[in-house]
Amino acid sequence: MKRIGLIALAAFVGGVSAIGAYKLLDHNSDALSLTEKQNVLFASNPSKIASTGAIDFVQAAAAVSPAVVHIKTTFSGTSSSGGNSPMDMMEQLFGGGGRRQQRAPRAASGSGVILTPDGYIVTNNHVVENAEKVEVVLSDRRKVVAKVIGTDPNTDLALIKVEASNLPIVKMGNSDNVQIGEWVLAVGFPLNLQTTVTAGIVSAKGRAIGILGREQQLPTEEEYEEYQRTGRAPAPKANSSIESYIQTDAAINPGNSGGALVNANGELVGINAAIASQTGTNEGYGFAIPVNLAKKILEDFKKYGAVKRGFIGVSFQPLDADAAERLNIKDINGLYVNDVVAGGAAEAAGIKKGDIIKKIGETDIYDSPDLQEKIGRMSPGDKVQLTILREGKLKALSVTLKGDSNVASTKTASAVKTGSTMGKLGASFAPAPAELKARYRVKSGVVVTGVEPGKLFDTLDLSKGLLITSVNGKPVNSEKEVQDALPFSRNGMTVISGVGPNGSFTFTF
Structure with a gap:
C-alpha cells in the first residue's frame, strides 16, 4: 500500500512539473529553441518501449498521425527549372533525363510534420520552393496559410509557420540510434489521399543518391536560353549538397514528401524526401533526411531565416x-x-x-x-x-x-569604389563590374564592399566580395536600388539573393 502511495505521489509531482513547464513554455515560447520546446513538452512522457520492440504500430500511428499535415502550394506564371512540384525530385532521380520541359503547375501538394504547439512545421524545400501561397490542412480539417521561415536546397529542408496554438506535435527522436532492420512507419499524404501510414524496415543508412547534386547542376532559364543562342554549355557549378539518407522499404509515394518517418515508439527519425522508382511511384525504396541533421538546419531557420553552414574547405x-x-x-x-x-x-x-x-x-x-x-x-x-x-x-x-563567405575572394571588392554603409543592413555596396556579372552569368548585381561588425550582414556571414543580385525579388545594380528595394518586403520578411564562390544563396530575415 505504501509503495502504491509513493508511485501515486511521484506521478502527481511529475504531472504538476509538466504542467508548470508547459505554462512556462507558453509564456516564453519564442525564446526557446525547437529542441528545448520538445524537451519540455515530452519531459513527463518518457519512452515506454524500445524503438524496435513494439509488436504492432497502433500506438505509434495514433500518436503521430494528428501531427502530420497536408501542405498545398499554388504558383503563378510559368515555371522555371527550380522545381515547383513535389514530383520534381522524383522525376529528376529517375525521370526522362535531359532538361525538363517548361510547365506551369497551378497547384501541388506534399506533407509536413508539426514540431511545436505554436505552429512550426518541417517539410521539404522542394514542397514549398517558389510557391506563391502555402496552405496547411490540419488534422481537424482547418486550412491555414503558412509563412515560409527558411528553405535550404542543399539538404532539401524547409521550416514553415502557421498562426495557431495547442497543435498536436511529433516527438523528435535520435536518428543516430536508428539501426538497419529496425521497423519504421512512413506517415503522410501520398497521391492526394488522406493521412496514410505504411510500415517497413530501415534498409540502409548514410545513402547518397545524387538527387540534390543533380538539382544544383541544372542550368537556369537564362543559361539554357544562352545555350540555345550560342551553343556554349554553362560552366560547372559547385555541389554543396548534403545527402545521408535513411533508406526504407516502407511505401513512400509522391505526396509523402516532407512527411514523417518514425520508429515504432512514434519518434521522428527522418523527413521523407525521395523515392527510387522507374515509374514515379513506390517500387520498394524510399529515402528520408535524418532528423539529427534536420535539427540543426531548422534551428538556423528559426534564428536566422537561413542556414549558417560550417565548411572544411x-x-x-x-x-x-x-x-x-x-x-x-x-x-x-x-x-x-x-x-x-x-x-x-x-x-x-x-x-x-x-x-x-x-x-x-x-x-x-x-x-x-x-x-x-x-x-x-x-x-x-x-x-x-x-x-x-x-x-x-x-x-x-x-x-x-x-x-x-569567409573564403570569398576580396579582390573584387577592392577593385571597385566603396559605397556608403547602409544602416539597416550594416553593409556598403558598389555597382558590379560588367566582367564580374559575365563571369557569374547574371544580369544585375552590386558588390559588397564593406561589412560592419555585429550588424546584419556580419551575423549572416555575408562578407566583402559577394555579389548581391536582388533584394525582395527586385534586381539591384546600385546602392540606391538596394535602398529602394528594401520596403518591398513580403509578410515583413526581407529576401536577399546573390552569388559567391560556393554558388548562389538566398537569405530571408
Whole structure:
C-alpha cells in the first residue's frame, strides 16, 4: 500500500512539473529553441518501449498521425527549372533525363510534420520552393496559410509557420540510434489521399543518391536560353549538397514528401524526401533526411531565416579499389583530398592535397555521407577533429570550420569604389563590374564592399566580395536600388539573393 502511495505521489509531482513547464513554455515560447520546446513538452512522457520492440504500430500511428499535415502550394506564371512540384525530385532521380520541359503547375501538394504547439512545421524545400501561397490542412480539417521561415536546397529542408496554438506535435527522436532492420512507419499524404501510414524496415543508412547534386547542376532559364543562342554549355557549378539518407522499404509515394518517418515508439527519425522508382511511384525504396541533421538546419531557420553552414574547405573523392588503382595508392577506405580551398578551414589546419581523411572524431570515414552529415550539423566557428593519413602515418588535426563567405575572394571588392554603409543592413555596396556579372552569368548585381561588425550582414556571414543580385525579388545594380528595394518586403520578411564562390544563396530575415 505504501509503495502504491509513493508511485501515486511521484506521478502527481511529475504531472504538476509538466504542467508548470508547459505554462512556462507558453509564456516564453519564442525564446526557446525547437529542441528545448520538445524537451519540455515530452519531459513527463518518457519512452515506454524500445524503438524496435513494439509488436504492432497502433500506438505509434495514433500518436503521430494528428501531427502530420497536408501542405498545398499554388504558383503563378510559368515555371522555371527550380522545381515547383513535389514530383520534381522524383522525376529528376529517375525521370526522362535531359532538361525538363517548361510547365506551369497551378497547384501541388506534399506533407509536413508539426514540431511545436505554436505552429512550426518541417517539410521539404522542394514542397514549398517558389510557391506563391502555402496552405496547411490540419488534422481537424482547418486550412491555414503558412509563412515560409527558411528553405535550404542543399539538404532539401524547409521550416514553415502557421498562426495557431495547442497543435498536436511529433516527438523528435535520435536518428543516430536508428539501426538497419529496425521497423519504421512512413506517415503522410501520398497521391492526394488522406493521412496514410505504411510500415517497413530501415534498409540502409548514410545513402547518397545524387538527387540534390543533380538539382544544383541544372542550368537556369537564362543559361539554357544562352545555350540555345550560342551553343556554349554553362560552366560547372559547385555541389554543396548534403545527402545521408535513411533508406526504407516502407511505401513512400509522391505526396509523402516532407512527411514523417518514425520508429515504432512514434519518434521522428527522418523527413521523407525521395523515392527510387522507374515509374514515379513506390517500387520498394524510399529515402528520408535524418532528423539529427534536420535539427540543426531548422534551428538556423528559426534564428536566422537561413542556414549558417560550417565548411572544411576541401574537395574529395571516396576511396574504393578502383579509385585507389587510379590514384596509385594502397588505401581503399577514406576520403582522398583532391584539392584544398584557399583561405579555408582545411588549409588553416594544415590539410594538404593527397591526404586521406580517415576519421571525424572517433567515427571512421568510409564514404562522403559519413563526413558530410556530421559537418552539416555544425556551424562556422565549431571545432572538429579530423584524422588524416599522410605518407603512411596517421595525424590528428583540429579544424575550425568557416562559413562559405569567409573564403570569398576580396579582390573584387577592392577593385571597385566603396559605397556608403547602409544602416539597416550594416553593409556598403558598389555597382558590379560588367566582367564580374559575365563571369557569374547574371544580369544585375552590386558588390559588397564593406561589412560592419555585429550588424546584419556580419551575423549572416555575408562578407566583402559577394555579389548581391536582388533584394525582395527586385534586381539591384546600385546602392540606391538596394535602398529602394528594401520596403518591398513580403509578410515583413526581407529576401536577399546573390552569388559567391560556393554558388548562389538566398537569405530571408
